[in-house]
Amino acid sequence: MNLKYPSMQAELILVTGSNGFIGTKVVETLLAYGFSNLRCFVRPSSQTGRLEEVLRKTPSGKNVQIITGDLLSQDDCARATKDISIVYHLAAGFDKSFAGAFMNSALATRNLVEGFLKYGIPKRFVNVSSFAVYSNLHLKRRGLLDESCSLEDAPQERYDAYGFGKLKQEEVIREYGKNRGLSYVILRPGAVFGPGKRDLSGRVGIDTFGFFMHFGGSNQLPLTFVDNCAEAIVLAGLVPGLDGETFNVVDDDLLTSREFLKAYKKKVKWFFSVWIPYPLAYGLCFLWEKYSQWSKGQLPPAFNVRRCAADWKGNSYTNQKIRQSLGWKPRVSMEQAMTSFMSQFELRVK
C-alpha cells in the first residue's frame, strides 16, 4: 500500500459521528490512506452496520477500536480522547429544538475538547461545521459566498435550530483556540450528497403542501460528493500549518437546482413540481413571518426571509482556498458523483 503521510501513521486518531453518512466515509478514507490506529466513537443506540462493513472490507480495519458512549458525558469524552492526537469531530445535533441542537453540537463539542486537552496528546482538532452558519441576507443574488461571508447573527429568527447549534459549536472551538491554544481547523461542507443519503436537498425545494415547490430554479447548488468531502476532512487533520483556518468544501462543475431536479426525476421518479421564482418565494416567506409574529407564534415562523435567502436566493461558490491550502481537489467528478448517487435508487427497485 502506498501510505499517505507516513510520518503520521502512528498517531492515534478519534472519529466522532463515525457511523454517520460522512463519518463512515472519513473512516474509509483514513484506512485507504494507511491509517489504522483509529478509535471510532458511536452511541449505544447507533446503527453501526455501514461502519462495520467498511471495517470488514479493509484488512487493517480489524485494528480499529469502536468505543461506545455519549459526547454529552464528560467521562465518556475522557475515555474517548485518552492518548488521541488527532480528532475528526463529525457528531452533531440534528434536533428540531434549539436546546437539543445546542446540547448535541455545542455542549458535546465542549466536553470533547476538554477531554482532548486533558487526556490526549493534542495535535489537531478538525471540526466539521456547515454552510448553515452563513448569512447571505446582505449578499447580492449570485454573489460569491466564500469563507469571508458574514455569519448568521439571528438563527432564532431564521428558525434554524441546526444552524444555531453549528454556530455555537464554532464559537466553542474558536474560544478554545484563543484561550487554551487548541490547534484546530474548521471545515464547512456545502450540501453533501451520495449513496446513503436519499433525500433531495431543501435548497432544491420542498414537498409540503401536497406538491413539490421548486424554489431553486437556476441557482447553483453548493454540492460536494461524500467521498470528496471525506477526503477534504481527512486532509484537514494531516496537512501542517493550518491552525485556526476555516475552509468551505464544494466540488467543481456544480449543478443548478433545476439540473439536479431534472436528473432526479428522470432517474428516480417523476412527480409534479411548480417552480416558484425567488421574488415570489421571498414575498410568501415575508408574509408568513409577519403573520407568525402577529399571531404570536400560533403559526411557527418556519418560513421567513432569512431562511428564504439562505436556501433559495442563489449564490456562487468556490473551492479555491481549500484547493490551495490543503492540496485537495474533488477526486470524483460531478458526472461520476451523480451516477453513484442515482445508483442507490436502482438497487432499491431490484
Ligand SMILES: NC(=O)c1ccc[n+]([C@@H]2O[C@H](COP(=O)([O-])OP(=O)(O)OC[C@H]3O[C@@H](n4cnc5c(N)ncnc54)[C@H](OP(=O)(O)O)[C@@H]3O)[C@@H](O)[C@H]2O)c1
Ligand atoms: N450531510 C450534509 O449535507 C452536511 C452538510 C454540511 C455539514 N455537515 C456536517 O457533517 C457532520 C456529519 O453529518 P452527517 O450528514 O454524516 O450526519 P449523520 O449521518 O446524522 O451523523 C451524525 C452523527 O452524530 C452522532 N451524534 C449526534 N449526537 C451525538 C452525541 N451526543 N454523542 C455521540 N454521537 C452523537 C450520531 O450518532 P447516532 O447515529 O447515534 O445518531 C451520528 O453518528 C455533521 O457535523 C454535520 O453538521 C453535514
